[in-house]
Amino acid sequence: xxxxxxxxxxxxxxxxxxxxxxxxxxxxxxxxxxxxxxxxxxxxxxxxxxxxxxxxxxxxxxxxxxxxxxxxxxxxxxxxxxxxxxxxxxxxxxxxxxxxxxxxxxxxxxxxxxxxxxxxxxxxxxxxxxxxxxxxxxxxxxxxxxxxxxxxxxxxxxxxxxxxxxxxxxxxxxxxxxxxxxxxxxxxxxxxxxxxxxxxxxxxxxxxxxxxxxxxxxxxxxxxxxxxxxxxxxxxxxxxxxxxxxxxxxxxxxxxxxxxxxxxxxxxxxxxxxxxxxxxxxxxxxxxxxxxxxxxxxxxxxxxxxxxxxxxxxxxxxxxxxxxxxxxxxxxxxxxxxxxxxxxxxxxxxxxx
Numbered sequence: 001x002x003x004x005x006x007x008x009x010x011x012x013x014x015x016x017x018x019x020x021x022x023x024x025x026x027x028x029x030x031x032x033x034x035x036x037x038x039x040x041x042x043x044x045x046x047x048x049x050x051x052x053x054x055x056x057x058x059x060x061x062x063x064x065x066x067x068x069x070x071x072x073x074x075x076x077x078x079x080x081x082x083x084x085x086x087x088x089x090x091x092x093x094x095x096x097x098x099x100x101x102x103x104x105x106x107x108x109x110x111x112x113x114x115x116x117x118x119x120x121x122x123x124x125x126x127x128x129x130x131x132x133x134x135x136x137x138x139x140x141x142x143x144x145x146x147x148x149x150x151x152x153x154x155x156x157x158x159x160x161x162x163x164x165x166x167x168x169x170x171x172x173x174x175x176x177x178x179x180x181x182x183x184x185x186x187x188x189x190x191x192x193x194x195x196x197x198x199x200x201x202x203x204x205x206x207x208x209x210x211x212x213x214x215x216x217x218x219x220x221x222x223x224x225x226x227x228x229x230x231x232x233x234x235x236x237x238x239x240x241x242x243x244x245x246x247x248x249x250x251x252x253x254x255x256x257x258x259x260x261x262x263x264x265x266x267x268x269x270x271x272x273x274x275x276x277x278x279x280x281x282x283x284x285x286x287x288x289x290x291x292x293x294x295x296x297x298x299x300x301x302x303x304x305x306x307x308x309x310x311x312x313x314x315x316x317x318x319x320x321x322x323x324x325x326x327x328x329x330x331x332x333x334x335x336x337x338x339x340x341x342x343x344x345x346x347x348x349x350x351x352x353x
Contacts, residue, residue, distance in 0.1 A: 030111070030201045031084035033193035034310070037220035040242035041138065042077045044210055046070065053242050058142040066135040072156070074209040076129045078112050080156060081201075083178060084188045088195065091313050099158075099185035102177050111198065123173060130160045130178065154183040190315075194223075194308035203267040210254040211261050213241045215268055218300045222272055223310060227302040231277065231284055234296050247293050255298070270305040274298050 040053055040060065049070050050063040062071050083101055090097045109122045112129075133156040141151040163175030180188070196204075205212045217240050221230045238250045245254065259275070262268045276287040277299045287296060 029085060029195055029197045030081040031088050031193050031195050032081055033188065033191040034220045034223060035191050037216040038240060040240050043071050043073050044241055044243055046073060053239055055239060058140055061139045063137060064135045065137055069131055069135045071136050072132040074213060075112055076132050079108055079129055079133065082108060082111055083180060087188055088313055097189065099180040100177060105173055105176050133157045134160060155181045156184050157181060189313045192310050192312060194310050200267050207261050210241055210243060211258040214255065214258040215262055218272055218274055222300050222302060223307050227307055230300040231297045232300065234298060237298060251293065251296065269303055271303045271307060273301045273303055
């Protein structure tokens with residue numbers, strides 16, 4: 001009798017031959033980093049091929065180098081967070097971390113799609129997401145002196161490869177290997193980050209992308225302020241999402257929805273609460289009625305639970321490579337994540353008065 005399709009024996013033999021690790025255990029959760037939480041590195045909407053904005057005096061441009069391929073969105077960013085968790089697991093188990101990571105596509109689908117049955121379209125979408133991460137180039141330019149600026153170019157992943165099993169019924173991807181760029185690997189291993197369970201991450205990111213981004217920006221600012229109340233100008237918030245809405249539209253729709261969602265979500269409100277306030281000469285007061293948009297801020301207060309524990313996966317001495325390049329990347333990150341004059345803690349407000 002002749003059988004068709006992929007048998008377990010075929011899959012096992014192909015896996016041994018290719019060295020695929022697609023059967024490895026799924027990681028416990030994801031890892032987020034404060035720098036990416038604060039920066040507008042991913043598009044809010046689909047079908048965007050070029051995005052340019054200015055944050056804290058630094059001009060950031062994100063564009064796709066491949067015709068027909070748009071820049072990645074927050075949904076695509078989840079793959080980067082999953083890869084960071086894989087690197088974390090290797091380090092915590094005493095292994096040697098590498099930017100070349102074997103991963104099971106089903107793991108990506110579960111994190112992005114929320115589980116359930118999977119089909120060919122789900123696997124194709126994973127490839128499309130990886131193509132966007134691979135095609136995207138990021139340029140950041142900032143002044144380093146009165147008459148000199150520095151322009152840095154980087155990307156998320158250098159390459160990805162798929163092991164494909166050919167059967168009578170068609171093709172099946174049985175192995176996936178993703179190679180992070182050197183910059184992305186250093187960003188993940190040396191940036192301040194924290195871990196989150198898969199369940200909590202899915203709960204927080206199940207909302208509209210702009211709501212998830214607003215929450216992430218608020219949480220990162222609160223962590224940097226060590227739990228002290230933080231005030232963020234809503235225009236700064238809009239740019240960091242980044243939102244294509246006008247400031248008025250951003251306040252009326254995404255921001256209002258995010259404030260409502262954060263209050264209603266147990267997984268979000270455990271860390272923080274948010275409210276709109278107005279900045280006056282005497283300080284911040286609750287927003288009551290209309291006010292000039294430039295005077296409107298969002299107040300972020302610590303919730304009942306302790307904030308996530310922040311750590312670095314590797315010290316500088318363990319990463320090797322060109323320390324000059326690393327220093328440039330760290331300098332860029334420090335500049336881009338500087339909250340500048342648009343976000344203040346209570347202590348900073350007291351110092352300025």
